[in-house]
Amino acid sequence: MLSWLKKETNSSSATQERTLCDANNGQCVKIKCLQGQDSDCQRLREMGFSEDVEIEKLNDNHAILCKVCQTKVILSRQLAKNILISDEGDASMSEIKLLSELTEGHKATVHDFIEENDTCARLEEMGVTPGEPVEIIRYAPLGDPIEIRIRGYHLSLRKEEADLIQVTL
Amino acid sequence: MPETAVKNSIQTVVLAGNPNSGKTTVFNAFTKLRQKVGNYPGVTVEKKTGTLALAKDRIVNVIDLPGTYSLAVRSIDEQIARDVLLGRAPDTPKPDVVVCILDASNLERNLYLFTQIQDLKLPIVVALNMMDEAEAKGLTIDVDKLSKELGVPVVPMIATQNKGIEEIKQCIAEGVEARYERKWRMSPDLEEDVEHIVRLLKQHEGMDDNAAFSEAMSILSIGRPIASSKDSIKEFYKEEFLFQIQAIQDKLKKKGLRARSAAVEARYNWIKHVIKQSTTTEGDGTLALTDRIDAFVTHKIFGWLFFIGVMSIMFYLIFSIASYPMDLIDGLFAALGAWTESVMPPGILTDLIVNGVIAGVGGVVIFLPQILILFFFIGFFQDCGYMARAAFIMDRLMSKVGLHGKSFIPLLSSYACAIPGIMAARTIESSKDRLMTILVAPMMSCSARLPVYTVMIAALIPEASAWQKAGIMLGMYALGTAGVGVMAWFFKKTLLKHQKPIFIMELPPYRFPSFKAIMLQMADRSGMFLKRAGTIILAMSIVLWALMSFPKHDNLSAHDALQKSYAGQIGTMMEPAIKPLGFDWRIGIGLVGSFAAREVFVSTMNIVFNLDEEEEIESLRDAFQQATWPDGSPLFTPLVCIGIMVFFVFALQCLSTVAVVWRETGGWRWALFQLFYLTLIAYLAALAVYQGGRLLGYS
Numbered sequence: 001m002l003s004w005l006k007k008e009t010n011s012s013s014a015t016q017e018r019t020l021c022d023a024n025n026g027q028c029v030k031i032k033c034l035q036g037q038d039s040d041c042q043r044l045r046e047m048g049f050s051e052d053v054e055i056e057k058l059n060d061n062h063a064i065l066c067k068v069c070q071t072k073v074i075l076s077r078q079l080a081k082n083i084l085i086s087d088e089g090d091a092s093m094s095e096i097k098l099l100s101e102l103t104e105g106h107k108a109t110v111h112d113f114i115e116e117n118d119t120c121a122r123l124e125e126m127g128v129t130p131g132e133p134v135e136i137i138r139y140a141p142l143g144d145p146i147e148i149r150i151r152g153y154h155l156s157l158r159k160e161e162a163d164l165i166q167v168t169l
Numbered sequence: 170m171p172e173t174a175v176k177n178s179i180q181t182v183v184l185a186g187n188p189n190s191g192k193t194t195v196f197n198a199f200t201k202l203r204q205k206v207g208n209y210p211g212v213t214v215e216k217k218t219g220t221l222a223l224a225k226d227r228i229v230n231v232i233d234l235p236g237t238y239s240l241a242v243r244s245i246d247e248q249i250a251r252d253v254l255l256g257r258a259p260d261t262p263k264p265d266v267v268v269c270i271l272d273a274s275n276l277e278r279n280l281y282l283f284t285q286i287q288d289l290k291l292p293i294v295v296a297l298n299m300m301d302e303a304e305a306k307g308l309t310i311d312v313d314k315l316s317k318e319l320g321v322p323v324v325p326m327i328a329t330q331n332k333g334i335e336e337i338k339q340c341i342a343e344g345v346e347a348r349y350e351r352k353w354r355m356s357p358d359l360e361e362d363v364e365h366i367v368r369l370l371k372q373h374e375g376m377d378d379n380a381a382f383s384e385a386m387s388i389l390s391i392g393r394p395i396a397s398s399k400d401s402i403k404e405f406y407k408e409e410f411l412f413q414i415q416a417i418q419d420k421l422k423k424k425g426l427r428a429r430s431a432a433v434e435a436r437y438n439w440i441k442h443v444i445k446q447s448t449t450t451e452g453d454g455t456l457a458l459t460d461r462i463d464a465f466v467t468h469k470i471f472g473w474l475f476f477i478g479v480m481s482i483m484f485y486l487i488f489s490i491a492s493y494p495m496d497l498i499d500g501l502f503a504a505l506g507a508w509t510e511s512v513m514p515p516g517i518l519t520d521l522i523v524n525g526v527i528a529g530v531g532g533v534v535i536f537l538p539q540i541l542i543l544f545f546f547i548g549f550f551q552d553c554g555y556m557a558r559a560a561f562i563m564d565r566l567m568s569k570v571g572l573h574g575k576s577f578i579p580l581l582s583s584y585a586c587a588i589p590g591i592m593a594a595r596t597i598e599s600s601k602d603r604l605m606t607i608l609v610a611p612m613m614s615c616s617a618r619l620p621v622y623t624v625m626i627a628a629l630i631p632e633a634s635a636w637q638k639a640g641i642m643l644g645m646y647a648l649g650t651a652g653v654g655v656m657a658w659f660f661k662k663t664l665l666k667h668q669k670p671i672f673i674m675e676l677p678p679y680r681f682p683s684f685k686a687i688m689l690q691m692a693d694r695s696g697m698f699l700k701r702a703g704t705i706i707l708a709m710s711i712v713l714w715a716l717m718s719f720p721k722h723d724n725l726s727a728h729d730a731l732q733k734s735y736a737g738q739i740g741t742m743m744e745p746a747i748k749p750l751g752f753d754w755r756i757g758i759g760l761v762g763s764f765a766a767r768e769v770f771v772s773t774m775n776i777v778f779n780l781d782e783e784e785e786i787e788s789l790r791d792a793f794q795q796a797t798w799p800d801g802s803p804l805f806t807p808l809v810c811i812g813i814m815v816f817f818v819f820a821l822q823c824l825s826t827v828a829v830v831w832r833e834t835g836g837w838r839w840a841l842f843q844l845f846y847l848t849l850i851a852y853l854a855a856l857a858v859y860q861g862g863r864l865l866g867y868s
C-alpha cells in the first residue's frame with residue numbers, strides 16, 4: 001500500500017509546480033519564477049511579469065487573459081506554462097472552504113482537516129495531505145459520493161468525508 | 170547661417186514609446202499628415218517621416234516609429250524602432266531629440282522603455298499622453314515631481330484633443346539637453362561585473378560609453394554564452410573577448426545571482442519609486458466598463474456568438490443599405506452611356522467610350538458603396554479596441570492549425586486588403602510564423618473580391634433577399650478563412666516545421682472610435698478604389714475592349730465577331746483548360762483580365778456582354794441569364810457561378826500583393842511559390858465544385 005503511495009507522490013511532485021494555466025479565473029496569484037527560453041522570459045519580465053509580482057487571471061480560453069501592472073495582457077498557453085505561481089504568499093487572502101462546497105471542475109489545494117480522527121488519518125493515508133492539489137471531477141447524481149482527483153488518481157469520497165477537508169482556492 | 174548654429178539646432182525629432190501609446194496620433198498632430206491610427210498594439214510597422222514647423226522658419230523632421238516594449242527586440246517592427254534610436258538605421262540620421270510618449274494610465278510599464286532610452290543618453294522630452302484616461306482611472310500625476318524624478322521635461326497631453334501639442338513643440342524649440350546619470354542600481358556585485366564588461370567592450374571593440382553599457386546589459390540579460398547565441402554578436406566580437414565574458418557569466422552563475430532578471434528588476438524598482446513619489450491613486454484603478462464588456466466579448470460562447478453576429482450584420486448591411494446608392498450609380502452610368510451615344514456619331518470612338526470605358530469602369534465603380542461599408546466596419550473594429558479581443562477568442566482555433574493569436578490581426582486586416590495585412594505580419598516575432606502568415610493571408614477575401622461575389626451571387630439567385638445574399642457572401646469569406654486554416658496546418662507540417670508558437674499581446678481599453686478618423690480612412694480608401702478604377706481598370710478596360718473589338722468582322726454576327734477577335738481567340742485557346750470547370754471562352758477572357766486586378770473580371774464581363782449582344786443589355790445579371798453554350802444549354806448554371814466565386818476565393822490575382830510579398834520575404838522565391846500554389850488551389854477547388862456537383866446530380 002505504501003509503495004504505490006510513494007510512487008504517486010513522486011509523479012505528483014512534478015505537477016505540484018502550479019503554473020498560470022492552473023490558476024482559477026478571477027484568482028490573484030504571485031509569480032514564483034519563470035522558466036523556459038531566456039528571450040521569452042526576458043520579454044515577460046519587461047512586460048511586468050517578474051518574480052514576486054501579483055497578477056490576476058481573468059479568463060482562460062486556450063490563450064490566457066490576465067491583468068498585470070493594471071494592463072490586460074493575453075498570453076498564449078505555452079507561455080503561461082512558463083510562469084510558475086504560488087499562492088502561499090496570499091493564502092491569508094484566499095478564503096478557506098470545505099471541499100464539499102466546491103463545484104464540479106474546481107481546483108483547490110488541501111489546507112487542513114477540521115478535526116483529528118480516524119477518518120482523517122485514513123484520508124491522509126490515501127494521499128489527501130495538506131498542500132496537495134485536488135480537483136472535483138464530478139458529483140454523483142444525488143450529491144454523494146464525490147469523485148475527486150488527487151495525486152494523479154481518482155478518489156471517491158462520501159459527503160461526510162469531504163466535509164472534513166478544508167481547502168484553499 | 171554660421172555652421173555651429175546649424176549643428177546645435179535640432180533637425181530630427183523621433184517619436185518613440187510603447188505600442189498603442191499614441192505616437193502616431195501625436196505624429197499626425199505634428200505633421201498634419203494622416204497616418205493610420207488604431208486602438209490595438211502594432212498599427213505602425215514602418216518608420217514614417219514628416220516635417221514639423223517649430224517656428225516660422227524652423228522646420229524639423231519628425232519620425233514616427235513602430236511601438237516597442239523594450240530595446241531588446243524580438244520582431245521586425247521593433248527592430249526598426251531600435252535601429253533608429255541607436256542611430257544604426259542606414260537611411261535615417263541619429264535622433265537629435267527623442268519624444269518619449271508614455272501612456273499615463275499605464276505608467277509603470279511605459280516607463281520601462283523610457284529607462285532604456287535614457288541609457289542611450291539621448292536628449293528626451295516625455296509626452297505624458299492619455300491624461301484623460303489616467304484621470305478616469307482615478308490617477309493623479311504630479312507632473313513637476315515626475316519631471317524632477319525622471320530628470321527630463323514632462324508635458325502632459327491628450328493627443329486626441331490636441332492638448333499639449335503646442336507645449337511640447339515649444340519644449341522642443343527651446344532645446345533639450347541630455348543630462349543623465351543612471352539612477353537604477355543592481356546589486357553591487359553585478360554592477361562591478363557590468364563595469365568590467367563595459368571596460369572590455371571599450372577596450373576590445375572601441376565602443377563609446379553608452380553603446381558599451383547597453384551592450385553589456387544585453388549580454389547579461391540574454392544570459393547564455395554568447396558564443397552559442399543565434400544573434401549576430403558572434404560575428405562582431407573577437408575570440409578572446411568572448412572568452413572573458415564567458416568567465417564572468419560562469420562566475421555569476423556560481424554565485425547564484427539572478428543576473429538575467431537583475432536589470433529588469435532594478436529598473437522596475439526605480440520606476441516603482443518614481444511612481445510612488447509622483448502619483449496618487451483613488452479607487453481601484455480599473456475601468457469598470459471595459460471589464461464588463463470584456464467579460465462578455467471574451468466569453469467562451471457569447472464571444473463567438475457576438476463575433477459571428479457582428480460579421481453577419483456587416484454583410485447584411487453590405488447588401489441591404491448599399492443597394493440604394495448602387496442603383497443610383499448604376500442609373501447614372503447608364504444615363505451617361507445613353508447620352509454619349511446620342512450626342513456622338515456612331516463609330517469606333519463612341520463604341521470605345523460606351524462599351525469600353527463607361528461599361529467597364531462604371532461596372533466597377535458601382536461597388537463603391539459596398540466597399541465603404543466594409544471599410545467602415547473594419548475601421549470601427551480597429552479603433553474601438555475589439556481587434557485584440559477577437560485575437561483572444563480566436564487563439565484556440567488558430568493554435569489548432571499552428572497559427573496563433575498574433576497572426577489574427579494581419580489576417581483580419583487582409584479582409585480589407587492583403588497588402589496592409591502582409592505588412593502587419595511584421596509584428597510576429599518568429600520568422601517562420603511570420604512567413605506562414607504572409608503565405609496564407611491572400612486567401613482572406615479582400616475588398617476587390619466583393620464586386621465579383623456580388624455579381625455572381627446575383628447570377629446565382631436573381632431574386633435573393635439581402636439575408637440570403639449576405640449568407641452566401643459569409644460562406645465565401647468562411648471558405649477563404651477555412652483555406653487559411655488548412656494551408657497553415659499543411660505548411661506547419663511540411664515546409665515550416667517549428668516549435669510551439671508563443672505570443673503575448675496587450676489588450677487596450679475600449680475607446681470611443683473617432684468617427685472623423687474612420688471617415689477619413691474611408692475617404693482615403695475610396696479615393697484609392699476610385700483611383701484604381703480610373704487607372705488600372707480603365708486601362709485594362711480599354712485594352713480588353715480593343716482586343717475584343719479587333720480585328721473587325723463586319724459581316725459576322727456580334728457573337729461570332731467577338732469570338733474571332735484577339736481576345737476571343739485567346740479565350741478559345743484557353744477553353745480546353747477551363748472547360749472542365751464549366752467555364753467557356755468568354756469567362757476565360759474575364760479570368761485573364763482579372764490577373765491584372767480582380768475587379769477587372771467584372772468590367773471585362775460588362776464589356777464582353779455589351780459587345781456580345783446585338784441589343785443593349787439591361788444589366789449584367791440578365792446577360793448572364795441569357796448566355797448559353799453553342800448547343801443552347803445555359804452557361805451560368807449554379808455550379809458555374811459557385812465555381813467562379815470559389816476560384817476567386819483562392820486565386821492570387823493581384824500584382825501588388827506579389828510585389829509586397831517579394832519585398833517582405835526578401836526574394837522572389839516565396840512570392841512565386843505563393844502565386845503558384847494559390848492558382849493551383851483555385852483551379853482544383855473550382856474543378857471540384859463543378860465535377861463534384863455534377864456527380865451529385867446538380868447542374
Ligand SMILES: Nc1nc2c(ncn2[C@@H]2O[C@H](COP(=O)(O)OP(=O)(O)OP(=O)(O)O)[C@@H](O)[C@H]2O)c(=O)[nH]1
Nearest residue numbers: 189190191192193194207211212213236299327328
Ligand atoms: N483617450 C485617449 N486616447 C488616445 C490619446 N492619444 C491617442 N489615443 C488613442 O489611442 C489609440 C492608439 O493611438 P496610436 O496613435 O495609433 O498609437 P501608436 O503609439 O501609434 O500605436 P502603434 O503604432 O501600434 O505603436 C488610438 O485609438 C488613439 O485614438 C489620448 O490622449 N487620449
Ligand SMILES: [Mg+2]
Nearest residue numbers: 192193212213
Ligand atoms: Mg502608430
